[in-house]
Amino acid sequence: MRIARHGAPGQERPVAAGPDGTWRDLSTVVDDVTPATLARVLALGTDELTALPAAPEPARVGAPVSRPGKVVCIGVNYRAHAAETSHDEPEEPVVFLKTAQTVVGPDDTVLIPRGSTKTDWEVELAVVIGREARYLDSPEAARACVAGYAISNDVSERELQLERGGTWDKGKNCETFNPLGPWLLSADEVTDPQALGLRLWVNGELRQDGSTAQMIFGVDHLVWYLSQVMVLEPGDVVNTGTPAGVALGRPDTPYLRAGDVVELEIDGLGRQRQTMGAA
Incomplete structure (x- = not known):
């Protein structure tokens, strides 16, 4: 469905x-x-x-779930992305949060924050939780807690995230920074969430082309792991990380500016298209 x-x-x-x-x-x-x-x-x-x-x-088209309780994000979860951003592969998932207010529709305008010169893109597989996940016994138990899957663009302002002190949350929670959708595909229709291609274009140029098979920590492990440190509730969204190809990892690639067009797709989950605007 x-x-x-x-x-x-x-x-x-x-x-x-x-x-x-x-x-x-x-x-x-x-x-x-x-x-x-x-x-x-x-x-x-x-x-x-x-x-x-x-x-x-x-x-x-709006986001497929209204008012999620929380958006939990996983950083540095693809090996090539870790390499391009000079990170060691993490021994445990890197976790940060986005507010539900960042969630917008898949084709809505994304606002470049005032003064920003380093707004970046990240195509990600989003996992929507369908039932409470609390201290799950094993990763194998996680699949029963997943309602379905969607496309997420984990938009990031890299100066705020990495150069201004504090946690990553500052660079991740600007308004409109989490387009979601166009639909939620129920979990029973996804045979293997670790076998999905992800792609992203900026102004028609392919920037990201990866597969969820390249994740360091797969979906089941992530849901299980998160259930050990927080309670996941129905409607919560888990952004599972991005493959290589972000502007941060390519010094010769410009960051986003007002008027740029970003398009994203994941196998079976549809397509997004956002035009960047000025806040």
């Missing part, structure tokens, strides 16, 4: 598509796709879904 939210900001309608590919209006089932309603949406059977009216063509 594909789950999405279509409509203007603050007025999104919940929709879902089953095997026939037709987007169906879920408004008679749930008011919105939120942490509280996600389980109900995932429980829809094919017959129940196809009996719902078709949804109109959207003028805008």
Whole structure:
């Protein structure tokens, strides 16, 4: 099942598509796709879904989950990315947080912070949690806690992140810094989350071309690991890291400026397209 939210900001309608590919209006089932309603949406059977009216063509696509409780991010989780940014491969996952307010739709404008000269891109596989994960016994137990997968752009301001002291959070939490979507693909439709290609273009030039097979810590390990240090709840988003090809790792590559266009895709999860704007 594909789950999405279509409509203007603050007025999104919940929709879902089953095997026939037709987007169906879920408004008679749930008011919105939120942490509280996600389980109900995932429980829809094919017959129940196809009996719902078709949804109109959207003028805008929002993030597939409204108001996630938290966005947990994993840094330096691809070997080539670690090498290009002069990091040693971590012995344990590197964890930082983004606020839910950074989450916007997949094609919404991303705002370059005022004074920024080092705003960067990061295509990532996002894992959306479907049930509470607390002190899981093993990585094998993690898969049952995953609702599904989506594309995330973990936009980063590198000066704030790395040159201004403190934690990475400063460079990761500027407004609009987490486009998500265009849809959430339910976990049962992803045979192997460690076999997905990820790609990103800036102004039509391919910058990132990797595979989730290149992760240092896979999805199951990450969800298990996080459950040992925090409680993951339904609707929480886990950004699992980015492959090589970011501006930080390429001294001859310019960072993002207003007017630049960034496009992202992950196998089976659709495509994003953002135009950079000025804050």
